[in-house]
Amino acid sequence: MDSAWLVPAALAFGVLLGAGIVAVIYLAARRGQRAVDVVNSAVPDGVDQVIDALESAGVVLDPSNNVVKASPGALSLGLVWNQGLVHPELVTIVDRVRRTGKAVNDELHLSRGPFGEATIFLSVRVARLGARYILLLAEDRTESYRLEEVRRDFVANISHELKTPIGAVGLLAEALTTAADKPEQVRRFAKRLTKESERLARITQEIIELSRLQATDALSKADLVEVDTVVAQAIDQNRVMADSHNVQLVSGGDAGAEVYGDEGLLAVALHNLISNAIQYSPKGSRVGVGVSHKEGVVEIAVTDQGVGIPEEEQDRVFERFFRTDPARSRNTGGSGLGLSIVKHVVQNHGGDVRVWSQPGHGSTFTIRLPEASHVAAATVAEQ
């Protein structure tokens, strides 16, 4: 039998079948497109433009909870994924509004995006939009919530920090009254009373300093400051404590460095680093203060051979009231504010402070500041 016609016939059949499949896919696609067109045309006039112009998050949902329109803000907050809402909490609110017809305002903690580990804090308003649609508006309040949390923590910490010495003062005053005819006890209680009142004064002073630093910009009235003077001042102020702890205080490095800023504040910052170095060091050890300046950067490093700081806590020591060992820190009379003051002073001077530490071996805190000669050169070059 002649089978030569079979090949072209099979080819023709294949082409026809392929064309048929393509036609079916095309028609299905067109139907889908028309369906979206229909849905979109029912969204009340102007909503598209409003959502486009919205800086915050705005989402329009159809009766099946498909997202038919979302503002860029909603996408960047990670509220929408695969044409739906990411968060079941939001879907629940949308369903409630659809059922009751009443608008809902709510505040929610949600993850950022479908896989996000970061939390966002949203203030949302959900309402009906025409007969079919639901409009969801969301404001990102994460930053203000975080600030509020920091403020709350700060107030709670301050109250806690003040309560201890205030309680002690009350008790010691009572003890003094009952021991009035025993001079030895009176002297002992009075000495402790003085210590507690000094501690209260120091905490109050540091809180005032810290809030002043946070509220002002030290460089707005910057003077030319000699780093050698700052180092000499800070060392002088710590000399008595170093002697009483039997710690040797040495300084060295490059002389003649200058920075722009506030001499008093810089001395306070360096003083805090040196006094920590002394307090967290064993007797007979050495604390060094070294200055170097090159390529426009002045570095002041305070090195000790003390207890050190565990790696996981090195970032946290600059937080207000953070202590690696609260009991030890309280014994030394520490307020937990010293390093956050250092951080703020240095940041206000356009610099930074870093820590290197090895538990059991010691720590080095390094302040880095822009050198005055380079700041001046840059200003001149800009003019």
Ligand code: ADP
């Ligand atoms: P404090 O008044 O408690 O010393 P700081 O803010 O100055 O508060 O320091 C925070 C914590 O960092 C301290 O409680 C201590 O645990 C740790 N720390 C600071 N400096 C040193 C240091 N040189 N060596 C070891 N630990 C330190």
